[in-house]
Amino acid sequence: MSLNKSELVSAIAAKSELTKAQAEDALNAFQEVLVESLAKGEAVKLTGLLSIERVERAARTGRNPRTGEEIQIPAGFGVKVSAGSVLKKAVSE
Structure with a gap:
C-alpha cells in the first residue's frame, strides 16, 4: 500500500x-x-525524520545484461536518502 x-x-x-x-x-x-x-x-536534513543528499558516483565498468558485453558507465550523481531516528522507530514497531 x-x-x-x-x-x-x-x-x-x-x-x-x-x-x-x-x-x-x-x-x-x-x-x-x-x-x-x-x-x-x-543536503536537506529534517532532523529525526530523514536526510537527503546528492552523491557522486565514480565511472565504472558494467555489463550489458543482454549480451554480457562490458560497457563503460560514466561518472554521475545519485541521491542518497537516510532515515532518521523517528522514522526508523515508526517502521520498527
Missing part, C-alpha cells in the same frame, strides 16, 4: 488545518526547494 500525492495532500490538510489547496501549495514548494537544493549540491 502506498500514499499518492492527492492522499498525502488530504492528510496534510487534515493534520494542519490548512485547505487542500494550501497543503498542495506547501507540498509543491517543498518539492521545489528539495530539487533546487540537491541540484546545487546542498
Whole structure:
C-alpha cells in the first residue's frame, strides 16, 4: 500500500488545518526547494525524520545484461536518502 500525492495532500490538510489547496501549495514548494537544493549540491536534513543528499558516483565498468558485453558507465550523481531516528522507530514497531 502506498500514499499518492492527492492522499498525502488530504492528510496534510487534515493534520494542519490548512485547505487542500494550501497543503498542495506547501507540498509543491517543498518539492521545489528539495530539487533546487540537491541540484546545487546542498543536503536537506529534517532532523529525526530523514536526510537527503546528492552523491557522486565514480565511472565504472558494467555489463550489458543482454549480451554480457562490458560497457563503460560514466561518472554521475545519485541521491542518497537516510532515515532518521523517528522514522526508523515508526517502521520498527
